Amino acid sequence: MRPTSIAFNSSLHMVRVVFNFRSIIHMLLLNKLNTDRFRPVSWRHMVCSWDVFFQKRIFAHPRPFEGFLLRTVFFSRITSGRECNFRFLTRVNFNGSQITRCDISIGRRVPFCGGRLVFLNTRRTTFPFAFLAMSLEYTEIPVLDWTLAKRDAPAFISQLRNAMINVGFLYLSNHPVPMDLVNHVIDLTPKFFTLPQKVKNSVDMSLSPHFHGYLRVGGEARDGHPDTREQFNFGGDRVCRYVEGQPEYLKLHGNAPWPEDAALPGFRQTMLEFYKCLEDLSWEFTGYVSQALGLEAHELYSLFDSDRSKLQPRCKLMSYPPSPPGTTGIGSGIGPHPDKSILTYLLQASEQRVLEVQNHSGDWVPVPPIEGTFVINLGRALETATQKITKATIHRVLSPVKDPRYSIAFFSSLGMDIRIAEVKFEFPQEVLDMKKARDERTGDKTEFKYRDSDYRKAGEVVLDEKIKTHPMATLQFYPALFDKFFPNGLPAHLVAH
Numbered sequence: 087m088r089p090t091s092i093a094f095n096s097s098l099h100m101v102r103v104v105f106n107f108r109s110i111i112h113m114l115l116l117n118k119l120n121t122d123r124f125r126p127v128s129w130r131h132m133v134c135s136w137d138v139f140f141q142k143r144i145f146a147h148p149r150p151f152e153g154f155l156l157r158t159v160f161f162s163r164i165t166s167g168r169e170c171n172f173r174f175l176t177r178v179n180f181n182g183s184q185i186t187r188c189d190i191s192i193g194r195r196v197p198f199c200g201g202r203l204v205f206l207n208t209r210r211t212t213f214p215f216a217f218l219a220m221s222l223e224y225t226e227i228p229v230l231d232w233t234l235a236k237r238d239a240p241a242f243i244s245q246l247r248n249a250m251i252n253v254g255f256l257y258l259s260n261h262p263v264p265m266d267l268v269n270h271v272i273d274l275t276p277k278f279f280t281l282p283q284k285v286k287n288s289v290d291m292s293l294s295p296h297f298h299g300y301l302r303v304g305g306e307a308r309d310g311h312p313d314t315r316e317q318f319n320f321g322g323d324r325v326c327r328y329v330e331g332q333p334e335y336l337k338l339h340g341n342a343p344w345p346e347d348a349a350l351p352g353f354r355q356t357m358l359e360f361y362k363c364l365e366d367l368s369w370e371f372t373g374y375v376s377q378a379l380g381l382e383a384h385e386l387y388s389l390f391d392s393d394r395s396k397l398q399p400r401c402k403l404m405s406y407p408p409s410p411p412g413t414t415g416i417g418s419g420i421g422p423h424p425d426k427s428i429l430t431y432l433l434q435a436s437e438q439r440v441l442e443v444q445n446h447s448g449d450w451v452p453v454p455p456i457e458g459t460f461v462i463n464l465g466r467a468l469e470t471a472t473q474k475i476t477k478a479t480i481h482r483v484l485s486p487v488k489d490p491r492y493s494i495a496f497f498s499s500l501g502m503d504i505r506i507a508e509v510k511f512e513f514p515q516e517v518l519d520m521k522k523a524r525d526e527r528t529g530d531k532t533e534f535k536y537r538d539s540d541y542r543k544a545g546e547v548v549l550d551e552k553i554k555t556h557p558m559a560t561l562q563f564y565p566a567l568f569d570k571f572f573p574n575g576l577p578a579h580l581v582a583h
């Protein structure tokens with residue numbers, strides 16, 4: 087337990103001696119109290135443990151500073167880039183020499199971003215008082231104004247770069263999709279999900295070779311855990327390009343099964359109009375994303391097929407049923423995941439604050455609905471194309487407590503003929519430096535590596551995923567692949583269905 091691993095300023099040498107002595111006493115106490123949770127494994131952890139313990143005691147007191155004469159506060163920087171067993175002191179407001187508020191939270195294993203020890207020099211002694219975790223992490227999602235892109239493109243691009251490299255999520259306000267149309271979509275989405283089950287079943291995904299259509303609650307699973315949401319999946323109006331002898335993934339494109347117009351007047355037309363607007367917005371936005379990465383505006387379009395009419399981004403309406411507190415069996419709406427897309431555009435169509443993203447410290451940051459915005463997040467395809475300059479930020483949706491929660495997502499994805507490992511870009515040093523600074527701050531030392539699937543055509547990879555996730559449609563439309571992926575027939579839960 088020698089403190090040599092921490093670079094103390096020499097002027098704090100005396101402090102260190104006192105600190106060691108008191109720490110050890112407190113550690114002994116601490117170990118006695120709660121050995122499992124706080125047992126120190128290194129000097130660093132000993133400091134942390136001592137601190138948590140000490141602050142708990144101080145702040146439990148209604149007037150914590152009584153009896154102390156605060157003379158000096160010293161700071162000592164702790165080196166960054168290691169892993170810490172737990173995290174604490176999420177918020178400490180230092181107001182001059184007075185601490186005004188302190189929260190302690192003990193988290194799971196998270197990247198340790200660095201921090202400062204605060205030493206208080208009181209009339210009686212000098213002791214380490216607090217450890218300020220300097221996670222330097224975002225706690226809010228940035229809002230970018232689309233009109234800024236038109237007024238001052240360099241300013242917009244600079245904000246976008248920061249949001250892309252350091253956060254991976256952003257809101258886009260003042261976007262060009264007409265608000266009347268957005269409101270119509272918001273109005274129709276719950277109406278679709280409250281249609282009689284018979285109508286929804288008539289457009290079930292199992293009836294679509296393109297994996298479009300309706301999915302009931304639990305109809306899709308992530309890592310074996312079914313999502314608690316209903317969905318309606320569609321693309322634009324597209325003619326299926328598949329002909330005998332061509333790659334089977336060409337079957338992925340085509341029209342969705344839509345409900346009869348009489349069942350929900352205007353539904354199909356409105357959704358397709360919305361889809362078209364998002365196609366245009368995402369196309370234009372991609373040009374800015376390209377520039378934010380230090381590339382020419384057109385360069386990122388090489389992630390798509392050269393013929394734009396061959397693209398069919400996917401769109402889906404989602405309904406998350408409520409899960410009252412105490413209910414068992416229903417977990418989160420959708421568990422933590424990164425998106426596979428290049429970029430995802432999300433319209434939050436109801437008021438619940440259930441969407442959350444995980445920052446580099448492991449904290450869940452809320453992404454509350456903001457009227458008139460889209461939430462845009464960066465997916466795996468972009469992460470791979472940029473060799474991790476951008477990251478596919480993990481996010482999740484909690485089940486709402488009272489009413490259903492609705493959202494609409496538009497996924498802009500790789501062109502089907504693209505092998506992502508073959509697309510190479512030259513990023514400027516300025517952008518590489520920002521990535522390096524982020525990785526240093528967050529302690530991320532992982533090397534970028536292509537996955538096997540990155541060498542395959544994106545269409546093949548997507549088809550495999552769809553096949554694995556939707557055996558019913560596969561059985562119907564891809565019999566040969568069904569036999570390959572499900573040699574033992576339909577999974578048990580579907581036989582019962």
Ligand SMILES: O=C(O)CCC(=O)C(=O)O
Nearest residue numbers: 404425432441483493495
């Ligand atoms: O519904 C949402 O807010 C997010 C949905 C989502 O993350 C997804 O479908 O990948």
Ligand SMILES: [Fe+2]
Nearest residue numbers: 423424425481
């Ligand atoms: Fe997602």
